[in-house]
Amino acid sequence: MEFRKILERLTKKELILPDFQRGFVWDLDRMKKLYASILAKIPIGSILTLESSDDKFNCKQIGAKPRSRMFEKSTKTVDYLIDGQQRLTSLLAGFSTYYFDNFNGAENDIASNDLLSLYFLKVPAIDNSKSEDLFGVRDLLFKKRSFSSSEINSIIEAKYLFEITDKFGKKQKSFKTNNNDVFNEIFNYCTTSISDESGLRFYRIPIQFIDGESNTIAILRARILDQIANSHKGKKDDIAKNVWTNAISNYFTECLSGISLEEIKVENSDKARAIDIYNNLNQGGVKLSILDLIIATVGTKDDKNFYDQILNILSDNFVYDNNILSSEMKTLIDNQNVYNPFEIANVLTSKGEMKKMFTSVFLDVLALLVNKNKGKKFSAKALKNKEDKYFTPLVTKENEVLKLSADDVLNNYKDACKAIARALFFFQTRCGIREFDAINYKAQISVVAYFFSNDEYFNNKKIHDLFEYWYWISIFAWMYPSNQKIEILNSIEKFEDFVNSNNSIENFTYLKTIRSDVLKKKFYSDEETLTMERVSETEKYPPKVMTAYICQFYLSRGFGYKSFFIDTKHNKTKKDDINVFYDEKLEIHHLMPLGSDPNKKIGQTTKELRSRTNNPFNSPLNMLLITKNDNALISDMDYVKYSAEPEIKSILPSLDCSVTAKTLTDFLQSRFTGFYSKVESVLSGLELNLKNGIK
Numbered sequence: 001m002e003f004r005k006i007l008e009r010l011t012k013k014e015l016i017l018p019d020f021q022r023g024f025v026w027d028l029d030r031m032k033k034l035y036a037s038i039l040a041k042i043p044i045g046s047i048l049t050l051e052s053s054d055d056k057f058n059c060k061q062i063g064a065k066p067r068s069r070m071f072e073k074s075t076k077t078v079d080y081l082i083d084g085q086q087r088l089t090s091l092l093a094g095f096s097t098y099y100f101d102n103f104n105g106a107e108n109d110i111a112s113n114d115l116l117s118l119y120f121l122k123v124p125a126i127d128n129s130k131s132e133d134l135f136g137v138r139d140l141l142f143k144k145r146s147f148s149s150s151e152i153n154s155i156i157e158a159k160y161l162f163e164i165t166d167k168f169g170k171k172q173k174s175f176k177t178n179n180n181d182v183f184n185e186i187f188n189y190c191t192t193s194i195s196d197e198s199g200l201r202f203y204r205i206p207i208q209f210i211d212g213e214s215n216t217i218a219i220l221r222a223r224i225l226d227q228i229a230n231s232h233k234g235k236k237d238d239i240a241k242n243v244w245t246n247a248i249s250n251y252f253t254e255c256l257s258g259i260s261l262e263e264i265k266v267e268n269s270d271k272a273r274a275i276d277i278y279n280n281l282n283q284g285g286v287k288l289s290i291l292d293l294i295i296a297t298v299g300t301k302d303d304k305n306f307y308d309q310i311l312n313i314l315s316d317n318f319v320y321d322n323n324i325l326s327s328e329m330k331t332l333i334d335n336q337n338v339y340n341p342f343e344i345a346n347v348l349t350s351k352g353e354m355k356k357m358f359t360s361v362f363l364d365v366l367a368l369l370v371n372k373n374k375g376k377k378f379s380a381k382a383l384k385n386k387e388d389k390y391f392t393p394l395v396t397k398e399n400e401v402l403k404l405s406a407d408d409v410l411n412n413y414k415d416a417c418k419a420i421a422r423a424l425f426f427f428q429t430r431c432g433i434r435e436f437d438a439i440n441y442k443a444q445i446s447v448v449a450y451f452f453s454n455d456e457y458f459n460n461k462k463i464h465d466l467f468e469y470w471y472w473i474s475i476f477a478w479m480y481p482s483n484q485k486i487e488i489l490n491s492i493e494k495f496e497d498f499v500n501s502n503n504s505i506e507n508f509t510y511l512k513t514i515r516s517d518v519l520k521k522k523f524y525s526d527e528e529t530l531t532m533e534r535v536s537e538t539e540k541y542p543p544k545v546m547t548a549y550i551c552q553f554y555l556s557r558g559f560g561y562k563s564f565f566i567d568t569k570h571n572k573t574k575k576d577d578i579n580v581f582y583d584e585k586l587e588i589h590h591l592m593p594l595g596s597d598p599n600k601k602i603g604q605t606t607k608e609l610r611s612r613t614n615n616p617f618n619s620p621l622n623m624l625l626i627t628k629n630d631n632a633l634i635s636d637m638d639y640v641k642y643s644a645e646p647e648i649k650s651i652l653p654s655l656d657c658s659v660t661a662k663t664l665t666d667f668l669q670s671r672f673t674g675f676y677s678k679v680e681s682v683l684s685g686l687e688l689n690l691k692n693g694i695k
Helices: 003-011 027-037 087-096 098-102 151-152 179-193 217-231 238-257 268-281 290-298 306-314 328-332 343-345 356-373 405-430 443-452 461-476 484-501 509-514 545-556 607-611 627-634 664-689
Strands: 013-020 046-053 077-083 117-126 156-160 201-206 262-266 586-590 625-626
Touching: 003 013, 003 087, 003 509, 027 077, 027 087, 027 098, 027 156, 027 343, 046 268, 077 087, 077 664, 087 098, 087 405, 098 290, 098 356, 151 179, 179 201, 179 217, 201 217, 201 627, 217 343, 238 356, 262 290, 268 664, 290 405, 356 405, 356 443, 356 484, 405 443, 443 461, 443 484, 443 664, 461 484, 461 545, 461 664, 586 627, 607 627, 625 627
Parallel strands: 013 077, 046 262
Antiparallel strands: 046 077, 117 156, 117 201, 586 625
16 A cells, blocks of 8 residues: 555545444554564554545544544545554554644643654764664665664664754644745754664654655655765765665665555444454453444544443442332442442443443443333334334444434433343342452343332332342253353243233243253252252263352352451451341452361462362362451361351351261252252242232
């Protein structure tokens, strides 16, 4: 791709940058490596463009900060630069005066001061005999050859424009490519031998001017090369000097005219494929997402940063009705002073960005509510000719989400955030789930949020009972072994029919047919699997997620349970309450320690034993969430010993942990019996509450 063609497309706004909230992040070192690759005639990868009309996304001038230098909308067809922003932004800085021409007097709009740097190739001065002479300046003899990028990179020098001389100091604050005084300063800087940090003296060739796209710049380049040649000419005649300057000029022109940069163009109808290609090109880098395109779409209607608007909602405190809580949970939440389900769910990364899976749920709920609020009815098997009246789970597919208009998003995103907050509130207060990542079936959040977007449903305690009933059945009876998302979303229609009919839960066949499999599903949740009685015969082991499910169940009951010991290291005076609102990290603890395994071989570490799925000591029934302090104090202490401690002995029975069990087998069987009884009791209580329907 010819460099001048790239520059022409950018100047004519035929190749434009959608404002995906991604800033220019390359540093000087990355930029210099790119320039070195080009001057060594090495391919520099590809760019990805999406053909569309430029009123679809908010777009900005390349090199501008996010939300600055935005373009006016039009309906002409353009190419959106989806991937390659860093390279093209840097390319313009290194080999053109684009930023000096377009950001003159508006340096606050530019993405990085490095874009306003001048880049030079250092060539040895006449008294410098120690530096490698890549361009044959000493003998004025340049034999075209292939350079390595590391060779070129070693002689590239970057100088911020305003630091070269006093005239480029802070008082200057401008650079005009038609300013002869400025050009004279550059000429003097390049043709006066200046010592670098090593003490060696060099002349300099400014690479911004090697293309010579205007007569003024071509003249400046020629003057600089001519003066450098004169300094080294010695006994050489003018012909040799001219041959050298022409050879250098031709070489640079070849480098730019034959830039090895391929363009991958995707049609507008295939936006999701553009994202797939982008992410494949950027393995290990920053991923492009559907939300990025949604943000750019919203930018055409709203000047505020849409991503920040979502984050602001996620930081808000949450309002709920006490009447939908159990008496124990009312006290528990009231003690928190403020309650934010998003904060407890830990939906943001350490960098303050929404987690990828949370973003996915947000978009699913947004798509569902957009269609619902347009008066459409959910139908798992809606026919194509009924699409104006019905919608299906397919509206959550990437290509369908990308069809949402800016108005669709702006009119519904707050409702989506509120609905998800209510759903997380449900999972925290009813299902003992502390964090978003611990919800195994993320589509269940979308279903609950879909219903809880309705104030009447959210404030109905029986609806909470219904979804809790569904949750325990789904995880302990393996309700969704495959095609989980679509199958779970299809349950929306079933729940709507049940709620509207106000039938007894006994008539809800969707759940009734699965209910009998709770903690009885062979090779999944039945007693033989969880106690690992038959592992040697079948090699069927409990799923790892069952550990999380069991721990969630015990956290969900009332106050949860107490810590084993008082944490005196942190000056606490009483035991901690272990529940979903515990403000420190909880750790998985083997109740019967791995070290007590009679089959443990000499030299085997507990880490190795922990990784063995066929080891009964790794049964989910042998696990419990405890505090870091408790874990440190118990360590590998024998269960028979620490379970006899008065402080612990009073807690374990409430968690169905026998304090009289002497062997692992006895312990696991005893705990399964108690755990099974509690789950059945909870489900029976919920069935009683729902016996007369939900109204």
